[in-house]
Amino acid sequence: MALLTLEGISKSYVTAAGPFPALKRVSLAIAPGEFVAIMGPSGSGKSTFMNILGCLDRPDEGHYRLDGRSVEALDKDALAEVRNSFIGFVFQGFNLLPRMSLEDNVALPLVYRGLGREARRAQARDMLAKVGLEGYAASLPNRISGGQQQRVAIARALVNRPRLILADEPTGNLDSHTSAEVMRVFEALNGEGITIVLVTHEADIAAFARRQVRFLDGEIVEDGTTPRREEALC
Amino acid sequence: MLGAMLHEAWQAMGANRLRTLLTMLGMVIGVGAVVLMMAIGQGAQYAVAQTISSMGSNIFVVLSGYTSVGGVRSGGGSAPTLNVADAEAIAELEGIDTVAPVHWGSVQMVHGANNWNAWVQGTTPAYLDARSWPLAEGNAFTDSDVRAATRVALLGKTTAENLFGVESPVGKTFRIGQAPFVVLGVMAPKGQNLEGRDQDDLVVMPLTTAQRKVFGTAFQGSVRQILVKASSAEAMPALEKSIEALLRQRHRLREGADNDFTLRNLTAVADTAAETTRVMSMLLGAIASVSLVVGGIGIMNIMLVSVTERTREIGIRMAIGARQRDILLQFLLEAIIISVFGCLIGLALGVGGALLVGHLTKTTVVISGSAALAAFAVAAGVGVFFGYYPAHKAAQLDPIEALRYQ
Numbered sequence: 001m002a003l004l005t006l007e008g009i010s011k012s013y014v015t016a017a018g019p020f021p022a023l024k025r026v027s028l029a030i031a032p033g034e035f036v037a038i039m040g041p042s043g044s045g046k047s048t049f050m051n052i053l054g055c056l057d058r059p060d061e062g063h064y065r066l067d068g069r070s071v072e073a074l075d076k077d078a079l080a081e082v083r084n085s086f087i088g089f090v091f092q093g094f095n096l097l098p099r100m101s102l103e104d105n106v107a108l109p110l111v112y113r114g115l116g117r118e119a120r121r122a123q124a125r126d127m128l129a130k131v132g133l134e135g136y137a138a139s140l141p142n143r144i145s146g147g148q149q150q151r152v153a154i155a156r157a158l159v160n161r162p163r164l165i166l167a168d169e170p171t172g173n174l175d176s177h178t179s180a181e182v183m184r185v186f187e188a189l190n191g192e193g194i195t196i197v198l199v200t201h202e203a204d205i206a207a208f209a210r211r212q213v214r215f216l217d218g219e220i221v222e223d224g225t226t227p228r229r230e231e232a233l234c
Numbered sequence: 235m236l237g238a239m240l241h242e243a244w245q246a247m248g249a250n251r252l253r254t255l256l257t258m259l260g261m262v263i264g265v266g267a268v269v270l271m272m273a274i275g276q277g278a279q280y281a282v283a284q285t286i287s288s289m290g291s292n293i294f295v296v297l298s299g300y301t302s303v304g305g306v307r308s309g310g311g312s313a314p315t316l317n318v319a320d321a322e323a324i325a326e327l328e329g330i331d332t333v334a335p336v337h338w339g340s341v342q343m344v345h346g347a348n349n350w351n352a353w354v355q356g357t358t359p360a361y362l363d364a365r366s367w368p369l370a371e372g373n374a375f376t377d378s379d380v381r382a383a384t385r386v387a388l389l390g391k392t393t394a395e396n397l398f399g400v401e402s403p404v405g406k407t408f409r410i411g412q413a414p415f416v417v418l419g420v421m422a423p424k425g426q427n428l429e430g431r432d433q434d435d436l437v438v439m440p441l442t443t444a445q446r447k448v449f450g451t452a453f454q455g456s457v458r459q460i461l462v463k464a465s466s467a468e469a470m471p472a473l474e475k476s477i478e479a480l481l482r483q484r485h486r487l488r489e490g491a492d493n494d495f496t497l498r499n500l501t502a503v504a505d506t507a508a509e510t511t512r513v514m515s516m517l518l519g520a521i522a523s524v525s526l527v528v529g530g531i532g533i534m535n536i537m538l539v540s541v542t543e544r545t546r547e548i549g550i551r552m553a554i555g556a557r558q559r560d561i562l563l564q565f566l567l568e569a570i571i572i573s574v575f576g577c578l579i580g581l582a583l584g585v586g587g588a589l590l591v592g593h594l595t596k597t598t599v600v601i602s603g604s605a606a607l608a609a610f611a612v613a614a615g616v617g618v619f620f621g622y623y624p625a626h627k628a629a630q631l632d633p634i635e636a637l638r639y640q
Contacts, residue, residue: 056553056633077557084555095550095637099249100242111238112555120238156554 001068002029003164003195004053009062011048022048024218025062030197032163035190037206038199040215046199047168049215053197054087054166055079067163084112088157090198092169094149096141096156102128103137106155113160127155131185147178154185158194165189167198171205183208235560243568246540254572257536260529261576261613262583267522268609269584269601274591275515276600282511284598286504288424288433290365292331292470293501294462294477296324299494314456315494318441320484321460327476329469334361335457337444343397343437345408350396353436356444357461362388362421364463372404372419375440383442385415390434391423410448415439467501474499523612529576530616537569537624548628549636562629569621570614577613581606 011023023045030036040046051057052064055071064071066082074082083089096105107124115123128134131151133144141149150170157165167186171179187208190196198209206212207226214222247254298316321335337356342349355361358380362369375386387408394403394417403417424433439448441457462477464470474497481495541548548561556564585601592599 051634054553056637077559080552080555080557083553089553091550091637095546095553097547097550099245108551109554111235112551112557112560114235117237160555 002065003032003034003067004028004030004197005063005065006052007063009049009052009059009064011045011052011057011059021218023052023059026218026220027062028213028220028223030195032195033190033193034195034197034211035186035209036197036211036213037209038197038213038215039201039203039206041201044215045218046215048218050166050168050197050199054089055082080112084109085160086162086164088154088160088162088165090150090153090157090165090167090170092172094141094146094153094173096149096152098141101138101140102133102144102152105141105152106159109156109160123159124155127159128152130158131155145178146174147181150174150178150182151185154182154189158189162194164195164197167196169199169201171200171202176204179205236563239560239564239567240571242564243571246544246568247571250540253536257532258572258576258579260532261526261573261616262529262580264522264526264529264616265577265580265609265613266584266587267525267580268519268612269581269606270587270591271518271522272515272605272609273584273588273599273601274597275511275518276602276605277588277592277598278511279508279515280600281598282504282507285425285427286508287366289427289500289504290367290463291501292464292467293364294464294470294474295498295500296320296460296462296477296481297496297498298456298458299496313494314453315485316457316460316481317453317455318457319455320481321457323480323484324460324462324477327473327480329465329473329476331463331465332360332364332461333463334358334364334461335441336361336459336461337441337449337457338459339444339449341410341437341448343393343408343410345397345403345406348397348399350393352390352393352396354444354448355436355438356441356448357438358441361438361461364461367424368422369419370422371402372417375418380440380442383440383446385413385443385447386418386439387415388419388421388438389417390421390436390438392432392435393437394420396435413447470499470501526612526616530573530620533569533572533617534620534624537565537621538627540568541565541624541628544628545631545636545639548631549633549639552631552633553637558629561631562625565625565628566618566621569625570617573613573617573621574610577610580613581609584609 006026006028009023009026010021012019012021026049038046038049048057052059058072066086097108103121103124106127107120110120110123125134125137128137131154133148133151133155136144136148141152144152171182174182183205186196186198200206211225212222213220296316299313318335321333324330325333334357339354340351341354342351359374359376362374369388370391374388375384379386389397389403397403397408398406404419405417407414407416409415421434421438427433464473478493478497482493485494487494551561588599588601591597
């Protein structure tokens with residue numbers, strides 16, 4: 001059974017020039033454990049699609065089922081709950097809270113799950129260790145490099161052990177070497193069975209994914225499976 | 235979760251220390267002003283209450299009429315229209331507790347090298363009871379002293395100090411003219427009356443002694459005033475009418491003729507004074523409360539700025555699972571922390587200020603726990619009230635819009 005099923009999803013925005021259709025009856029199914037790259041130029045609808053996928057926005061039309069549950073039926077609190085426990089977000093700009101230590105940043109989703117302080121600390125430290133930053137728990141985000149910040153953001157996305165990670169241009173602010181490092185972290189997570197959907201417009205980043213979905217003018221114009229980058233290199 | 239949120243609120247406020255302190259200052263000044271004004275107002279109320287209780291409760295004063303010679307009218311009490319028999323008749327009325335006829339005037343007194351002009355009240359032992367006036371030392375004179383017109387006296391504290399200095403006057407003598415008087419006792423201090431006159435600057439002696447041996451009068455038994463103490467406050471309105479009717483009848487005044495005496499209800503005067511200070515106290519509190527509201531608006535203003543500044547943070551929090559009520563609670567907590575800390579500092583400054591004012595101006599200030607508690611409750615309420623709108627605004631943000639905010 002698919003982890004995500006989207007059928008006939010449409011979404012328009014009201015602009016000065018009238019309604020602008022960002023998504024036009026898009027359908028897509030993603031199976032558990034897939035690594036999918038969403039590609040397309042600016043304004044193609046991929047960000048809107050990701051927002052709907054991440055339960056941050058609702059479609060005007062169509063059905064979205066997440067792990068068998070119909071998302072349309074969920075209220076705001078239930079959507080927050082899904083974002084908290086089922087999905088992990090990784091953003092282009094890292095989006096760490098600058099005043100908080102790395103440990104507190106990573107532990108933030110656990111606060112909203114209602115975990116106690118000790119449990120939060122232990123899990124946050126585990127996750128920091130997992131992304132190779134065990135010695136940085138007390139540091140502030142502005143004390144570490146961009147690549148390290150993105151790894152902290154990944155640790156935060158992972159701390160509630162989600163089944164799905166949504167990454168929006170996760171390497172957009174990183175140099176190619178650091179980008180490759182971060183992408184290897186995603187690869188490793190995918191190897192553990194976590195489903196990953198990432199938005200990118202860089203072909204070499206998309207090449208880490210086994211499946212590439214291309215958007216253009218609010219529609220899916222290409223949905224292809226390619227061998228993994230390593231396999232391709234062989 | 236609350237612990238984590240408190241920690242985060244603390245961090246958020248610590249990130250903008252100066253701004254947090256300035257915001258808090260509004261509450262500090264508001265609460266400080268309320269506490270200070272309440273302390274001063276309640277102090278004034280307390281002082282008036284003390285003065286009123288020093289007058290004795292449920293008291294009427296009947297003053298004799300005035301004399302008029304060639305169109306020149308003297309003050310109340312100058313005509314000999316009241317006498318001891320009037321006092322005895324009033325004592326028979328229903329609702330009376332005590333009646334004390336008083337004949338007064340001022341005399342020059344001498345003790346050794348000291349001399350002093352004091353107010354003499356010639357009266358009966360009932361006077362002390364009517365005015366609820368205990369003795370600090372010695373004993374009061376008795377009815378037999380009144381019957382025998384003995385030359386004995388009780389001194390008010392001020393008079394005693396001016397005539398005898400630090401030594402105890404009890405058992406000693408002073409002179410009025412050439413006549414020696416023995417001091418039987420010293421009366422407990424009462425302080426100023428409502429007009430600000432020192433009530434302790436007086437000499438109390440038997441009525442007959444004052445009438446015959448100090449002032450002398452052509453009208454035997456005449457008194458200048460009669461002090462009447464009612465048995466209860468409720469009995470006063472009826473008693474006022476019955477005293478007036480009795481005296482008009484006794485003085486054979488025709489219908490339509492003016493009273494040849496004046497009846498004053500001291501309790502009504504006292505109530506007016508008490509009411510005045512109460513209103514003043516409330517007014518002070520109300521003015522101070524305005525600054526509390528201004529402080530609250532300051533909190534709202536800064537919290538609105540804070541919500542705008544942290545829009546992206548709110549978006550991030552929502553994306554990783556914060557519910558609307560989590561965001562609401564987060565910002566509300568910050569507003570409440572600012573108010574409560576501001577309140578605590580304001581409370582300390584208000585109490586300190588009140589003590590300082592009391593010390594510097596030698597006035598009574600009353601710092602009551604209930605007023606402090608009320609100020610605290612109001613401050614917390616102001617925090618919730620003015621913090622709610624910005625917090626609600628934050629909670630209602632659209633996560634996508636918030637995440638895009640730069």
